[in-house]
Amino acid sequence: MAGSTRASPIVEPATGVPIAVAAPRRHVTPGREAWRRFRRHRLAVLSAGILMTMIVAVVFGPLIWRVPINEIDFAAMLESPSWAHPLGTDDLGQDLLARMMYGGRISLAVGLAAMTMAVVVGTLVGAVAGVSRGRVDAGLMWLTDLFLSLPQLPLLLLIIYLFRDSLKEVAGPEMGTFVLIVVVIGGFRWMPVARLVRAQFFSLRERDFVEAARALGASTLRQVVRHILPNALGPVIVAGTIDVAAAIIAESTLSFLGLGFPPDIPTWGRILYDAKDYLDVAPHWALFAGGAIFLAVLSINYIGDGLRDALDPRRVM
Amino acid sequence: MDARTAEPLLEISGLKTYFKTDDGTVRAVDGVDLAIGRGEVLGVVGESGCGKSVTAHTVLKLIQMPPGKINDGRILWQGRDLVPLDLEEMRKIRSKEIAIIFQEPMTSLNPVYTVGEQIAEVVREHEHASRREALDRAVEMLRLVQIPTPERRVHDYPHQFSGGMRQRVMIAMALSCNPKLLIADEPTTALDVTIQAQILDLLGEMKERFGMAIMLITHDMGVVAETAQRVVVMYAGRVVEEASVEELFDRPLHPYTQGLIRSIPRVDRAADQRARLEAISGTVPSLLDPPPGCRFAARCKFATAACTQAAPDLREVEPGHKVACILY
Numbered sequence: 119m120a121g122s123t124r125a126s127p128i129v130e131p132a133t134g135v136p137i138a139v140a141a142p143r144r145h146v147t148p149g150r151e152a153w154r155r156f157r158r159h160r161l162a163v164l165s166a167g168i169l170m171t172m173i174v175a176v177v178f179g180p181l182i183w184r185v186p187i188n189e190i191d192f193a194a195m196l197e198s199p200s201w202a203h204p205l206g207t208d209d210l211g212q213d214l215l216a217r218m219m220y221g222g223r224i225s226l227a228v229g230l231a232a233m234t235m236a237v238v239v240g241t242l243v244g245a246v247a248g249v250s251r252g253r254v255d256a257g258l259m260w261l262t263d264l265f266l267s268l269p270q271l272p273l274l275l276l277i278i279y280l281f282r283d284s285l286k287e288v289a290g291p292e293m294g295t296f297v298l299i300v301v302v303i304g305g306f307r308w309m310p311v312a313r314l315v316r317a318q319f320f321s322l323r324e325r326d327f328v329e330a331a332r333a334l335g336a337s338t339l340r341q342v343v344r345h346i347l348p349n350a351l352g353p354v355i356v357a358g359t360i361d362v363a364a365a366i367i368a369e370s371t372l373s374f375l376g377l378g379f380p381p382d383i384p385t386w387g388r389i390l391y392d393a394k395d396y397l398d399v400a401p402h403w404a405l406f407a408g409g410a411i412f413l414a415v416l417s418i419n420y421i422g423d424g425l426r427d428a429l430d431p432r433r434v435m
Numbered sequence: 436m437d438a439r440t441a442e443p444l445l446e447i448s449g450l451k452t453y454f455k456t457d458d459g460t461v462r463a464v465d466g467v468d469l470a471i472g473r474g475e476v477l478g479v480v481g482e483s484g485c486g487k488s489v490t491a492h493t494v495l496k497l498i499q500m501p502p503g504k505i506n507d508g509r510i511l512w513q514g515r516d517l518v519p520l521d522l523e524e525m526r527k528i529r530s531k532e533i534a535i536i537f538q539e540p541m542t543s544l545n546p547v548y549t550v551g552e553q554i555a556e557v558v559r560e561h562e563h564a565s566r567r568e569a570l571d572r573a574v575e576m577l578r579l580v581q582i583p584t585p586e587r588r589v590h591d592y593p594h595q596f597s598g599g600m601r602q603r604v605m606i607a608m609a610l611s612c613n614p615k616l617l618i619a620d621e622p623t624t625a626l627d628v629t630i631q632a633q634i635l636d637l638l639g640e641m642k643e644r645f646g647m648a649i650m651l652i653t654h655d656m657g658v659v660a661e662t663a664q665r666v667v668v669m670y671a672g673r674v675v676e677e678a679s680v681e682e683l684f685d686r687p688l689h690p691y692t693q694g695l696i697r698s699i700p701r702v703d704r705a706a707d708q709r710a711r712l713e714a715i716s717g718t719v720p721s722l723l724d725p726p727p728g729c730r731f732a733a734r735c736k737f738a739t740a741a742c743t744q745a746a747p748d749l750r751e752v753e754p755g756h757k758v759a760c761i762l763y
Binding site for chain 2: 325326327329330331332334336338340345
C-alpha cells in the first residue's frame with residue numbers, strides 16, 4: 119500500500135514551483151485581508167462613507183459653522199432652508215444646522231458607548247456561562263431571562279426619573295445624563311449578545327479544532343481567548359452594529375418622551391420631539407432630524423453586514 | 436522487535452473508562468492492557484465503537500468528565516501514573532510528551548488563524564520561544580512534513596489547504612514540540628487512498644527522524660499490516676489479541692481476529708467467483724451493562740456454554756503472542 123505510491127512529486131499546483139525554490143514572501147495581514155473583503159461589499163462601503171461623513175460633520179462641523187446653538191431670533195422663526203440657515207430654523211429661530219451637528223455628537227456617542235457596554239457585558243456573561251456550564255450557566259441564563267422579561271421602557275423612565283438629579287450633581291448636567299443614558303440603554307441590551315455568545319460557545323467548544331488545541335496542551339483560558347472567542351465574534355460584531363442603531367433609537371425615544379438630556383441640549387431625538395408640534399408649518403424641522411437618525415441607523419446596519427462577510431475566513435471572496 | 440525487554444514508554448493496565456448516561460453505564464473501555472516501547476509502532480485495530488479512540492483519549496485525559504470517568508486502572512508514562520494528575524499537570528504532558536492527531540483534518544484547524552500561527556502557538560505554549568523563533572520553527576516543521584514553499588504557505592489559512600495537506604499541517608503541529616509518543620487516531624480515514632499512502636509514509640519518515648513511538652489507531656487491517664510492528668486487536672472495550680504483525684497475520688488465534696483478516700478484500704481472490712468476501716455476522720454488542728462472559732460469544736462460531744460464564748483473561752500463549760479466548 120504505502121511505498122508503492124511515493125509521495126507524488128510535491129509541487130505547488132497553481133504555479134508549478136518546486137519545493138527547493140524559495141518564493142518571495144507574500145505577506146497578507148488579517149486586517150488587510152478583511153479590508154479587501156469588506157471593499158467587495160458595495161453597500162457597506164457606501165454606508166461606511168456616509169457614516170464617516172456624518173461623524174466628520176458632527177465633530178468638525180461646529181468649528182466651521184460657528185453659529186451658536188442657542189441664539190434666539192424671533193425674526194427668523196420656523197424658516198425653511200435658506201443660505202443663512204441651510205437646514206432652516208425652529209420655533210425660536212435657532213439655527214437647525216448647528217443644533218443638528220451638536221445633537222449628532224451626542225446621539226452617535228450615546229450609540230457607540232451603549233453598544234460597547236452591551237457587547238462587553240454580553241460577551242462576558244455569555245462566555246462565562248458557555249465555559250462553565252452547570253450551575254453558573256443556569257444562574258447567568260436565569261439572570262438573562264429575567265432582564266429580557268422586564269418591561270424596558272417603563273423601567274428606563276423610572277430609573278432615569280429616579281437617578282437623573284443625583285447624577286447631575288456629581289457629573290454635571292450633560293455628562294451625568296450621558297453616563298446614565300449609556301448605562302441604562304447598554305444595561306438593557308446585553309442579553310441578546312449574551313445568549314448569542316453562549317450558544318456560539320456551546321457549539322464551538324465541541325469543534326475539532328478546539329479539541330485539537332486541548333489535546334496539544336492549550337490551557338482553558340487560551341482555548342477560550344484564542345480559539346473559541348475569535349470564532350464567535352462574527353455574529354457578535356453584527357449584533358453590536360445593530361445595537362448601535364438600537365441605542366441611537368432608544369436615546370431618541372427617551373429624548374422624544376422628554377426624559378433624555380435637558381431640553382436646552384439638542385439631540386436628534388430631542389429635535390424630533392420639539393418638531394412634532396409644527397409638522398404642518400415646518401416639516402423640514404422633523405425631516406432633517408428623522409432623516410439623520412434613519413441614515414445613521416441604516417448605514418450602521420449595512421456596515422455590520424459587510425463586516426460579517428469580511429471577517430468570516432471560511433467565505434471565499 | 437520486542438520492545439518490552441526495556442521499560443515500556445507507555446504501559447496501560449486494567450484501564451476502565453465508563454460513561455454515565457441516562458440509560459445506564461456504558462463500559463466503553465473495560466479492562467484494557469497494552470504497552471508501547473520506545474520508537475515502536477503499535478497498531479490498535481477493531482470495529483467502530485470497540486473502544487480504540489476512547490482508550491487513546493483516556494491516555495491524554497481528553498474524555499469529558501463527567502459523563503466519562505476513569506473507573507480503574509493505571510496509565511504509566513515512563514513509570515509515572517497519569518490517572519491521578521490534574522489538568523495543569525496533564526497540560527504539560529500533552530504535545531510535549533504525548534501528542535495526538537485526529538481523524539478529521541478538515542475541521543481540526545482553527546479557521547481564523549494562519550497555519551503558521553497555529554503551529555507557533557503550540558511551540559510558544561510549551562517552550563519559551565519568541566514570536567519570531569516560533570514562526571521559524573513553524574516554517575521548518577512545514578518543510579519537514581513536505582509542504583511545498585513553506586515560507587509562503589505558513590501565512591495561509593486552513594481553507595487554502597487540501598485535506599491531505601491539512602493532515603500534514605496537523606502532523607507538523609503535533610510534532611513541533613518533539614513528543615516521545617504520537618497517537619494517530621484514524622489519521623487516514625477521511626483521506627482518499629493515494630493521500631492515505633502518502634500520510635502513512637510521512638508518519639514512518641517522521642518516526643525515523645524523531646525516534647518517537649506511534650500508536651496507530653485504525654479499523655483498516657491494510658494500514659496496520661503496512662505500518663505497525665505490533666498489533667493490539669480490540670473488541671467491545673477489551674483487548675482480545677496481541678501479537679507482532681507477522682505473527683498476527685500468519686497465525687491469528689482469536690476467532691474475531693481470524694474473521695477480521697478473512698474479511699479483507701484481496702485482489703488475488705477476486706477473480707474466483709465462488710469465493711465471496713466473508714463478513715463477521717452480527718454486530719458489536721451494546722456496551723450498556725454487557726453480560727458476563729466473552730463479549731464475542733454471540734457472534735463466535737466456536738462458542739460453547741463456558742464462553743458465557745466468565746470472561747477469559749488475556750494470556751500469553753506463545754512468547755509475544757497473547758490472546759483472550761478459552762480455546763487456547
